Amino acid sequence: MRLALLPLLFASLCAPVLAQAAPLSVCTEASPEGFDVVQYNSLTTTNASADVLMNSLVGYDATAGKVIPSLADSWQVSADGLTYTFKLHPGVKFHTTAWFKPSRALSAEDVLFSFQRMLDPANPWHKVNKSGFPHAQSMQLPSLIKQIDAPDPLTMRFTLNHPDSTFLATLTMGFASIYSAEYADQLLKAGKTDQLNSQPIGTGPFEFVRFQKDAVVRYKANPDYFQGKPSVDPLIFAIVPDANVRLQKLKAGECQIALSPKPMDVVAAADDSKLKAIKTDAFMTAFVAINSQHPPLDKPEVRQAINLAFDKASYLKAVFEGSAQPANGPYPPNTWSYAKDLPGYAYDPAKARDLLAKAGFKDGFSTTIWTRPSGSLLNPNPSLGAQMLQADLAKIGVKAEIRVIEWGELIGRAKAGEHDLLFMGWSGDNGDPDNFLTPQFSCAAVKSGTNFARYCNPELDKLINDGKASSDQAKRSKLYHQAQALIQQQALWVPLAHPSATVLTRTDVKGYSPSPFGRQDFTKVTVGP
Known part of the structure; x- marks a missing residue:
């Protein structure tokens, strides 16, 4: 009996180790302005919000140079270039947190809310943003989009006033992230609209945990992420304005990735066997x-x-x-x-x-x-x-x-x-x-x-x-x-x-690639031997 139990005991001891996700700490140079990305236009804020917490209808594959599916599995464009119809991925879940528990999966209602709050002055959320909607306004979406409607819960249709060859690519931008209409309605009824910016909810690969200005942003992996739970958990943004300190933290193993290194730090990393510099031409x-x-x-x-x-x-x-x-x-x-x-x-x-x-x-x-x-x-x-x-x-x-x-x-x-x-x-x-x-x-x-x-x-x-x-x-x-x-x-x-977009990482970080656009993707990152 004892011999028969040994394999089971060994398996039970090893299973948690094999399943355990490694934490990932990223040294960044500044605090985000907030987490309601539609209000802001800085890359730092996009990195801390849209890139980790949210998804848009479509994404952009920088390597292939083309628009790819995200929350929308497919799309069609009418022959006159005026109508874009998107088919949403079924069963996408919004984050479940201490402050919000969704009662339904993502639907066209959420897409409608996400764009109407930016474009429709009559929408109650339109007046909430004191900073306005800088990207939507600068990209001239209010005058471009004639109508948005939902033929069914998993279909979205945009009708334009005139053809625009950039429209699909524009929808890959962080400000086009899709929000939970249910969460927004909950906040509006409770008179807590500021919470959308301080306690964000999305469909993205990570869930927001907490933010300490000029110190840290903490996230945890989304177990229900529709493209698969990330391998790193938790994800930590350590806010370190001084590039020299970012490098020292990387060397000490306090961070596994350091963004925005100084040119001399990139040179120094070449002489450290535990570090590597990853570079791409930046747009x-x-x-x-x-x-x-x-x-x-x-x-x-x-x-x-x-x-x-x-x-x-x-x-x-x-x-x-x-x-x-x-x-x-x-x-x-x-x-x-x-x-x-x-x-x-x-x-x-x-x-x-x-x-x-x-x-x-x-x-x-x-x-x-x-x-x-x-x-x-x-x-x-x-x-x-x-x-x-x-x-x-x-x-x-x-x-x-x-x-x-x-x-x-x-x-x-x-x-x-x-x-x-x-x-x-x-x-x-x-x-x-x-x-x-x-x-x-x-x-x-x-x-x-x-x-x-x-x-x-x-x-x-x-x-x-x-x-x-x-x-x-x-x-x-x-x-x-x-x-x-x-x-x-x-x-x-x-x-x-x-x-050049150069990022320093420790050599045990695998699956990370810097984007020519400065966006961040940690969904494929692993840490370990």
Whole structure:
């Protein structure tokens, strides 16, 4: 009897070990602004909310370069390009938590709520968001979508006012995440609408546990995730603004993944047998936005002078240390409509002074430079970069005061247009070039706050809108070339760099790949030998 029990005893002892999921700690550089992703436009917030807690109707496969199923198993587009019909995956469960227990699976009712709250002023949730809906507004969804209806509980239909070749790709963005209408109704009746932002509910691979600002976000694996429970559990975002500290925590095993490493940290990781650097070309641009609504920055000659005054080659070498390509416009070179022949602004302080004199500012003027306190992929050394710009502007008589502002406050105030010169970066959410143009340079994006240059031009707006209306890539490229030329002529940005997306991990981390869009996917990650 004793011998017969030994195999069973051995199996019972081993089973829990084999089934036990390993924890995953990710060192990130900043706190999310919140978890109701539709209110915000920063990548940090998208990473902490949409990427781990939520799903959208469709996703984007960066490797294959195509839209793929997510909450929708399939979709059809009408011949005239005006109607999109989605078939939802059956049986998808929302998170069950201490504050919410769903009574039903995801249905078209949830999709309707998720879009109506953004698009319908009569929806009771539309007025709740004090920050508005920046992405939906900048992507011009209120004027694009004519009607949303549900022919049956697992079918969604969008009818557009006009064809838009970017619509399907737009639905892969974080702001298009699908929320629980049942949870929203519960909060509305209880007068606790703020809870949607502080105690989120989604269908995603992880469930929210708790958030301590500037310290940690804790998640646990969703046991009912419709694409399979993740192998890592719990998931922890350790908020560590200092890149040096992120590296030390990685080396000590306190984190298994470190985001936004400094270029020198990537080099150092190569000499550590327990670490590895994973790199991909990023669909991103670092830039200084010039607020065209603030005099004297409203004059093109002044904006051009600022471009000419900044020694961008020295900046790139000092701040990115060989980890980025120089930028000459909004698009990374891997964009299919990239205009490679634009002249750009070579470093020329003398010409910059001449332009200032022509604009009536022979003796210069005073302005401000806004930047974040901690480094990121698109701004590895904020302090050094701001100081270099300040010094170069001083050479042409422009006195610039540096203002270092915490990330969440910086984003909020920049969206309100309070800045003069703003160190910023933009990451496209998919491979479509419009993902830079509409949110950063359209008139609608001035109102929503994502257009940090605060520039509205009917000619540029027409180029952007005409490009979206066409499904002909050659025609779109021609229009986007014209848009890039106009953006450069108006000197709306000081384009800085197109970085490589590099993430440091410990060698026992498997299945993690950095996204060219800066999105995070931990569903395939394992930790262990």
